[in-house]
Amino acid sequence: MSTMVLLDDDQLSPEAAAVFADIRAVRGTDFVNNFWRALAHDPVALKRTWESIKQVMAPGALDPLTKEMIYVAVSIANSCEYCIRSHSAAARAKGMTDAQFMELVAVVGMASETNRLATGLQVPVDEAFRAP
Amino acid sequence: MSTMVLLDDDQLSPEAAAVFADIRAVRGTDFVNNFWRALAHDPVALKRTWESIKQVMAPGALDPLTKEMIYVAVSIANSCEYCIRSHSAAARAKGMTDAQFMELVAVVGMASETNRLATGLQVPVDEAFRAP
Amino acid sequence: MSTMVLLDDDQLSPEAAAVFADIRAVRGTDFVNNFWRALAHDPVALKRTWESIKQVMAPGALDPLTKEMIYVAVSIANSCEYCIRSHSAAARAKGMTDAQFMELVAVVGMASETNRLATGLQVPVDEAFRAP
Amino acid sequence: MSTMVLLDDDQLSPEAAAVFADIRAVRGTDFVNNFWRALAHDPVALKRTWESIKQVMAPGALDPLTKEMIYVAVSIANSCEYCIRSHSAAARAKGMTDAQFMELVAVVGMASETNRLATGLQVPVDEAFRAP
Amino acid sequence: MSTMVLLDDDQLSPEAAAVFADIRAVRGTDFVNNFWRALAHDPVALKRTWESIKQVMAPGALDPLTKEMIYVAVSIANSCEYCIRSHSAAARAKGMTDAQFMELVAVVGMASETNRLATGLQVPVDEAFRAP
Amino acid sequence: MSTMVLLDDDQLSPEAAAVFADIRAVRGTDFVNNFWRALAHDPVALKRTWESIKQVMAPGALDPLTKEMIYVAVSIANSCEYCIRSHSAAARAKGMTDAQFMELVAVVGMASETNRLATGLQVPVDEAFRAP
Structure with a gap:
């Protein structure tokens, strides 16, 4: 069990939901792995981390x-x-x-x-x- | 300063000298860096490490x-x-x-x-x- | 499973039991977590660690x-x-x-x-x- | 000595110079420490890291x-x-x-x-x- | 579950099987632990690691x-x-x-x-x- | 240079000086190495660390x-x-x-x-x- 509850799609803030939508679009799959579901408690950190990974791994x-x-x-x-x-x-x-x-x-x-x-x-x- | 004296070429055991010769042959240069000069105190470890690196990095x-x-x-x-x-x-x-x-x-x-x-x-x- | 058996209260040496009593008194709860139950195999280390933590975290x-x-x-x-x-x-x-x-x-x-x-x-x- | 040359102000790309200007403005000092001068070789990484630090440390x-x-x-x-x-x-x-x-x-x-x-x-x- | 399937004895390459035989002979037991069963996917690494451990731990x-x-x-x-x-x-x-x-x-x-x-x-x- | 000034013998608090005296007595030498001179800024930590090391290393x-x-x-x-x-x-x-x-x-x-x-x-x- 994680130290923060993993968030389901219907528990996301609008900011977190927007990041999840981008993860799905970029990866071409509906699957969003647990890492992002734990990080979604902090939508600012979620967005920063996702944007950074996209940039670094391009x-x-x-x-x-x-x-x-x-x-x-x-x-x-x-x-x-x-x-x-x-x-x-x-x-x-x-x-x-x-x-x-x-x-x-x-x-x-x-x-x-x-x-x-x-x-x-x-x-x-x-x-x-x-x-x- | 290293925790073991760095060995010059004329301080090597015959076993260590043979490894140094192979390092020079494989790399095509006379330069042998300090790592091997410290490790040369243990000719068996020197040989094992050099052989392993050649194998792993090939x-x-x-x-x-x-x-x-x-x-x-x-x-x-x-x-x-x-x-x-x-x-x-x-x-x-x-x-x-x-x-x-x-x-x-x-x-x-x-x-x-x-x-x-x-x-x-x-x-x-x-x-x-x-x-x- | 830990590398040393976790000790129950009735398996403690008198020295370890005294530390457990102090843990309970300081924390105001009967619950003693597994860390101390593993460390209790070495009552001297148990006492030293508990005293150090109390001091450092005060x-x-x-x-x-x-x-x-x-x-x-x-x-x-x-x-x-x-x-x-x-x-x-x-x-x-x-x-x-x-x-x-x-x-x-x-x-x-x-x-x-x-x-x-x-x-x-x-x-x-x-x-x-x-x-x- | 760093593994990449530390860049002086007059060696910066326009993108890196803009980040340095923001560092100076936010910190209220002309001093820019070596970390940023090494990282300035990659202006995108420089900007991402500075923006992230500002966000995380706010x-x-x-x-x-x-x-x-x-x-x-x-x-x-x-x-x-x-x-x-x-x-x-x-x-x-x-x-x-x-x-x-x-x-x-x-x-x-x-x-x-x-x-x-x-x-x-x-x-x-x-x-x-x-x-x- | 390991990141590579653990190999059973009947899945080994001849080179890996030879190393397993030596492990058994040296240790005087038929038991070969999982570490070697994962590493057996790369018989060269398997042999190098086993020979090195024998040498270092002698x-x-x-x-x-x-x-x-x-x-x-x-x-x-x-x-x-x-x-x-x-x-x-x-x-x-x-x-x-x-x-x-x-x-x-x-x-x-x-x-x-x-x-x-x-x-x-x-x-x-x-x-x-x-x-x- | 350390992050805290190394203390000379004449800069020690009485509590720190007592620990230094014990270090000298136990080791049978007047030499007290820099580690203790940095740690001496916190006499309680100095005493705890020295007593712990004596106990653990006995x-x-x-x-x-x-x-x-x-x-x-x-x-x-x-x-x-x-x-x-x-x-x-x-x-x-x-x-x-x-x-x-x-x-x-x-x-x-x-x-x-x-x-x-x-x-x-x-x-x-x-x-x-x-x-x-």
């Missing part, structure tokens, strides 16, 4: 699938089950295969290992890596 | 640049400065542009925000996201 | 509700479900409203986003922020 | 100082030095005293300790804490 | 029980329930008592508290602690 | 060196440089060798890798690991 210098896989990787590093599952589903919907997912997880694991080695050994940054 | 279902960007993203999530800087350099060497890096950072930021929203609200996983 | 330069909300915020950042739920309940008992909780979560999310932006960009600390 | 159900202290607490939990220092400075500008800061740090420490105790012992959530 | 300068307890401590700090439970079981199989586990958890909690105090106060490293 | 079911190494491992996982360096120094003073430190770091790295693999794959806990 195609740009990186393609949407790459962005979605980075999203999953960060969610693993942050131990957020909901985010791992929902963004894995999104990545699969954008074409991620089982083999790609397994490699993604392997990279996250390897990065986490060497992150701790570098931190434990307090390795100083090489001059070659300092220039922006 | 082209497969994901291309090397995508893997490198996932590596950077995880390093940001884990707050490892050394890893952010060294793998950003590696990603740039593989073609990452400024615009791609800025988008990568934006995705990491957005994922971290919604990770905490989902965790704070304890959003239950939708059934639609449960099937593997 | 009114001082910050009021108890503000402290409780900081506690919830840190628990979200640390991904501790038990702590999010138990300290949210404590905060609500001290007067936290739904609107306050939603804002708290929004601040945690925003901070987590900009934390990662600052880390990813490795922003150097401005001189203006260095003086204690 | 007075609402929580007062601005409480929000700022939650921001500092999360930044400590996330090990972001830049964020600890910049938001501590912001909190002090809004009235945070030394005694309040010391108590804030103590609460963050205590929460981090009990978070790990609850996680290590895998304490199950009490029914009493489940209702939203 | 007796060396540290005895196997001490290593297993460090493993549990890190898993608590990383909020990984699966890892806490599986490596606590492994530590108990190697002789960890209830009292040792309770002390381990207490040290993890205390370290997490003082880690945040040191980070929040941004304590500079004493010169005495700098020499490797 | 010989018990685990020997002091094992506890100190767990402390270092957690500090690596929490990315706290001060804590890594100060507790590594303490562990070395209690007999930790270079080889032991290198193995400790390797275990922390391996645990962090498999923690992320288990989290990314959302491996369900085996029944065999559930009994306390």
